[in-house]
Amino acid sequence: MIKVLQIGLGPLGQKIVRFGNQRKNIKFIGAVDLNPAITGKDLGDICKIEKLNVKITNSVKEALKKKKADVVILTTVSGINKIVKQIENIANYGIPVVSTCEELSYPWKRHSRTAKKIDGICRANNIACLGTGVNPGFLMDYLPCVISSVNQNVKKLSVFRIQDASVRRIPFQKKIGVGLTRKEFNDKVRKKIIRHVGLPESIDLIAACMNWKVDNVKEVIKPVIAKEKITKGFRVVEKGMVCGVEQIGRGFVNGKEVIKLVFKASLAETNPNDTIEIKGEPDIKSVIEGGVNGDIATCAITLNSIRSILKMKPGLHTMLDIPVPGYFR
Numbered sequence: 001m002i003k004v005l006q007i008g009l010g011p012l013g014q015k016i017v018r019f020g021n022q023r024k025n026i027k028f029i030g031a032v033d034l035n036p037a038i039t040g041k042d043l044g045d046i047c048k049i050e051k052l053n054v055k056i057t058n059s060v061k062e063a064l065k066k067k068k069a070d071v072v073i074l075t076t077v078s079g080i081n082k083i084v085k086q087i088e089n090i091a092n093y094g095i096p097v098v099s100t101c102e103e104l105s106y107p108w109k110r111h112s113r114t115a116k117k118i119d120g121i122c123r124a125n126n127i128a129c130l131g132t133g134v135n136p137g138f139l140m141d142y143l144p145c146v147i148s149s150v151n152q153n154v155k156k157l158s159v160f161r162i163q164d165a166s167v168r169r170i171p172f173q174k175k176i177g178v179g180l181t182r183k184e185f186n187d188k189v190r191k192k193i194i195r196h197v198g199l200p201e202s203i204d205l206i207a208a209c210m211n212w213k214v215d216n217v218k219e220v221i222k223p224v225i226a227k228e229k230i231t232k233g234f235r236v237v238e239k240g241m242v243c244g245v246e247q248i249g250r251g252f253v254n255g256k257e258v259i260k261l262v263f264k265a266s267l268a269e270t271n272p273n274d275t276i277e278i279k280g281e282p283d284i285k286s287v288i289e290g291g292v293n294g295d296i297a298t299c300a301i302t303l304n305s306i307r308s309i310l311k312m313k314p315g316l317h318t319m320l321d322i323p324v325p326g327y328f329r
Helices: 011-021 080-091 112-124 142-150 170-175 182-190 199-210 294-310
Strands: 002-007 026-032 071-074 097-099 128-131 153-164 216-225 242-253 256-266 273-281 284-289 315-317
Touching: 002 011, 002 294, 011 026, 011 294, 071 080, 071 294, 080 097, 080 112, 097 294, 112 128, 112 315, 128 294, 142 153, 142 199, 142 273, 142 284, 153 199, 182 216, 182 242, 199 216, 199 242, 199 256
Parallel strands: 002 026, 002 071, 071 097, 097 128, 128 315, 153 256
Antiparallel strands: 153 273, 216 242, 242 256, 273 284
16 A cells, blocks of 8 residues: 655645545545645545545645655646755655656756756655656657657657647646637736746657757747637637647757647647657657547556656656556556
8 A cells, every 4th residue: 555645735636636546555644735725624525535534734744743655746836946845845754756847857958957956855865756747747758759669760759739628627728828818828928827838848858768969949839719709618718819829849959850849728629639750760650539638647647656756766757767657556
């Protein structure tokens, strides 16, 4: 039985608890969240399942007062700089960490100083730490790397993740700008409020796997505009308003594009899919019709990565480092 401390109880954290509670080898022994509206309440009640006899606290110290965890699942923030102190606090208790922080998925190039600091914290406290998720962490980086295992050479790797955002959680729909005007959307893009966090990190992970020295990364973010009134999201979107986002990242070596990642999520999407194309020897095209549900997949890979991180040596790791995080009961 793997004993888990869950930190962060937004929609994602709650779903992880629900999924983990369905598995016979996972037991939640504690939960932490800073929201005063839920502290002191039973974890099962907040996650809308049976009572778990686990009281939600607002500190790791309080959560671990009576019980010891084997691993922490950390679902709090997307930015690596904001998560350093959280990881350090957990590390003081000697507990490995699996986090959904997007910038933690491959921080060694874009956030090298912070990555080294986290790595040092983990090594000093004899724990392993992993950043994972469906995207970044799997569909647009790790999976294409795995598929390239059967290639003699790779000239270019492209990934297209096209999603129907109407089936995603409300915070996700808000994050991609659903219901905004063009001006509101562009203003939020400039302020970095609207963006799929992790696309450059996915490029970096692929480049590291391929041993490509990417010397330039370009990223474009633009709105998807509703061509007619849409009523299937968390709010009504009138014709001409924003119903989603398209974000394209490109990685170049010596001026030549070798990586192309296209992330598109909108309420208007009629043909969702995840497609990986490899130009090389041989050419490969792999299509997941309908696409992978991001909320389900993020929760599942976070849980499935627990066994892998428990086997790792101390330090900060990426998906390229760990044993395959296959499903387990």
